[in-house]
Amino acid sequence: MVLSYIAYRVSLYIPTLFIILFITFLLVRLLPGDPITVMYGELEPPPEARMALEEKLGLDEPFIVQFILYTYRIFTGDWGKSIHTGEPVVELVIRRFTATLELTVVSLALASAVGVTLAYIAVLRPHSLADRVIGVLSIASYSMPVFWWGLILIFMFSVNLKLLPPGGREGLESLVLPSLTLATINFGLISRVSRAAMLEVYSQDFVVAARARGLSERRVVIGYVMRNATVAIVTLVGLRFGILMGGAVITETVFAYPGVGRMIVEGILARDYPVVFGGIVFVAIIVMTVNLIVDLLYSALDPRARVTRV
Amino acid sequence: MSLVTYTAITVILGILVLAVLADYIAPYSYSEPDLWKRLEPPSREHILGTDHLGRDILSRVIYGTRPLLYVIIVSVVIAITIGSLIGLLSGYFGGKADLLLSRIIDALMSFPAVLIALAIVAVLGPGLEKVVIAIGVAEASVFARLSRGLIIVEKEQLYVLASKAAGAGSFRIIFRHILPNIAGPLIVQATFTAASAILWEAALSFLGLGAQPPTPSWGLMLYEAKDYMRTAPHAMIFPGLAIFATVLSFNIVGEALRDRMDPRFRKIMR
Numbered sequence: 249m250v251l252s253y254i255a256y257r258v259s260l261y262i263p264t265l266f267i268i269l270f271i272t273f274l275l276v277r278l279l280p281g282d283p284i285t286v287m288y289g290e291l292e293p294p295p296e297a298r299m300a301l302e303e304k305l306g307l308d309e310p311f312i313v314q315f316i317l318y319t320y321r322i323f324t325g326d327w328g329k330s331i332h333t334g335e336p337v338v339e340l341v342i343r344r345f346t347a348t349l350e351l352t353v354v355s356l357a358l359a360s361a362v363g364v365t366l367a368y369i370a371v372l373r374p375h376s377l378a379d380r381v382i383g384v385l386s387i388a389s390y391s392m393p394v395f396w397w398g399l400i401l402i403f404m405f406s407v408n409l410k411l412l413p414p415g416g417r418e419g420l421e422s423l424v425l426p427s428l429t430l431a432t433i434n435f436g437l438i439s440r441v442s443r444a445a446m447l448e449v450y451s452q453d454f455v456v457a458a459r460a461r462g463l464s465e466r467r468v469v470i471g472y473v474m475r476n477a478t479v480a481i482v483t484l485v486g487l488r489f490g491i492l493m494g495g496a497v498i499t500e501t502v503f504a505y506p507g508v509g510r511m512i513v514e515g516i517l518a519r520d521y522p523v524v525f526g527g528i529v530f531v532a533i534i535v536m537t538v539n540l541i542v543d544l545l546y547s548a549l550d551p552r553a554r555v556t557r558v
Numbered sequence: 559m560s561l562v563t564y565t566a567i568t569v570i571l572g573i574l575v576l577a578v579l580a581d582y583i584a585p586y587s588y589s590e591p592d593l594w595k596r597l598e599p600p601s602r603e604h605i606l607g608t609d610h611l612g613r614d615i616l617s618r619v620i621y622g623t624r625p626l627l628y629v630i631i632v633s634v635v636i637a638i639t640i641g642s643l644i645g646l647l648s649g650y651f652g653g654k655a656d657l658l659l660s661r662i663i664d665a666l667m668s669f670p671a672v673l674i675a676l677a678i679v680a681v682l683g684p685g686l687e688k689v690v691i692a693i694g695v696a697e698a699s700v701f702a703r704l705s706r707g708l709i710i711v712e713k714e715q716l717y718v719l720a721s722k723a724a725g726a727g728s729f730r731i732i733f734r735h736i737l738p739n740i741a742g743p744l745i746v747q748a749t750f751t752a753a754s755a756i757l758w759e760a761a762l763s764f765l766g767l768g769a770q771p772p773t774p775s776w777g778l779m780l781y782e783a784k785d786y787m788r789t790a791p792h793a794m795i796f797p798g799l800a801i802f803a804t805v806l807s808f809n810i811v812g813e814a815l816r817d818r819m820d821p822r823f824r825k826i827m828r
Contacts, residue, residue, distance in 0.1 A: 260661070267665040275677045384562055387813065391806040393757055395764045396798030399784055403791055497672050498761050512673065513765070516680040532669055
């Protein structure tokens with residue numbers, strides 16, 4: 249049962265991976281302007297040089313051949329080199345990925361701590377004033393234009409108070425503002441989902457029984473309600489993690505933070521195909537893998553979820 | 559309904575009024591530069607101050623409701639049309655096509671949508687008309703998944719069997735019988751999509767890929783103001799607040815609508 253479920257989930261993973269490879273390939277090929285023209289800038293490249301480069305980059309092969317070659321290279325770890333700097337894309341992606349990973353882990357930890365605490369306060373007295381204020385705060389969290397909030401934080405903490413650097417990635421201080429920014433727009437969703445998950449458990453028999461045994465409300469919520477709501481919270485945080493891995497583009501841009509998202513934007517602007525390709529595929533694989541792990545974790549924690557989905 | 563919801567509805571109605579009556583309400587032109595009055599802080603003459611070209615920020619925020627409505631309407635229509643068409647057909651007929659389409663939707667959804675939108679804008683070039691296409695396509699997968707889930711539940715209902723028995727064709731059943739019954743959740747989702755469309759447009763304009771000057775897009779205003787943050791923070795604060803308040807209002811109305819929805823559908827949404 250468990251094994252067949254894992255097999256089922258993994259069998260869904262593989263075709264999705266190929267679709268992603270194909271879509272990214274298609275999208276990047278559709279970009280206007282070929283990389284050789286971009287490399288030469290205003291100058292017209294000599295025809296011989298152009299042909300040599302086309303051959304070197306594999307741009308002279310037919311479309312389908314390019315795609316097959318590309319897929320083959322992805323799986324053998326040969327992700328090509330940046331057209332501009334000549335650095336192998338795999339190394340570039342990994343270097344940038346470490347930066348994004350740091351940012352994501354710190355900001356999600358912060359967002360989860362705030363989100364779950366708020367949900368806990370809200371659930372202690374559902375529909376009270378506190379609950380409603382927390383509800384609006386949470387919606388406000390994901391309604392925030394992230395770049396604006398980032399700029400406001402820069403204005404307050406680096407321009408006015410001169411406490412923290414406005415960007416870059418040097419030391420721990422430079423991590424504070426970007427992760428505060430990302431935590432602000434993420435705690436709301438976490439708090440809403442946690443509250444809903446906790447409320448769902450709230451009225452169940454084992455909770456009523458615990459309360460009947462005379463346990464304090466705090467112990468009921470922490471020991472029984474929260475524990476059972478953990479599955480939903482872990483799932484959400486896992487999914488957010490995946491999204492932030494590549495979706496922190498704007499935060500990374502505001503703070504000039506050298507992460508994967510910003511690398512992809514720079515790649516698009518410079519028509520650096522291998523970098524864009526490598527970045528997007530890498531992010532997609534990470535997101536899909538995280539989703540798969542979250543799903544499997546979910547079914548391990550809660551056997552009811554192991555029913556094959558429609 | 560709570561006070562919060564009423565406030566949110568008022569904000570949205572206010573935006574409609576501003577967009578229609580901008581010519582009468584706005585105290586100044588949104589595009590006429592006045593280089594003698596660059597980056598002035600809020601005063602009696604210019605309640606929200608002026609921007610880097612001396613244009614009145616209040617007037618630009620008021621006129622900004624027009625590109626805002628354009629973005630909301632066009633991108634939501636694109637998303638809902640593409641998405642629900644795929645979702646409805648795929649969910650109704652099932653089979654191999656459904657399996658393939660579901661994989662494609664899964665693949666698209668495991669992409670951070672910002673990358674899809676960025677890639678599309680990179681292909682089409684910058685500009686508001688292109689941004690709405692990018693947003694529409696990037697958000698279509700949400701409607702595809704939602705409408706597929708809805709129709710899978712709905713097609714087992716008695717009235718569908720009845721119209722099948724009466725000899726109605728698939729096309730008629732899907733669009734005449736089922737669609738009106740599942741329109742509620744789709745409209746609720748459209749409210750949320752409107753909220754994210756505003757954020758998208760602002761973000762893309764902020765990256766310099768969206769609206770082009772002198773369009774009074776709120777995102778573009780932020781993009782232009784960020785270089786003068788040290789000397790004129792007001793130029794960045796007010797357009798940002800406008801975006802924030804609008805997105806918040808759409809999300810609050812969406813939540814309120816969802817809470818009143820048929821409980822049968824509530825599980826499918828999220």
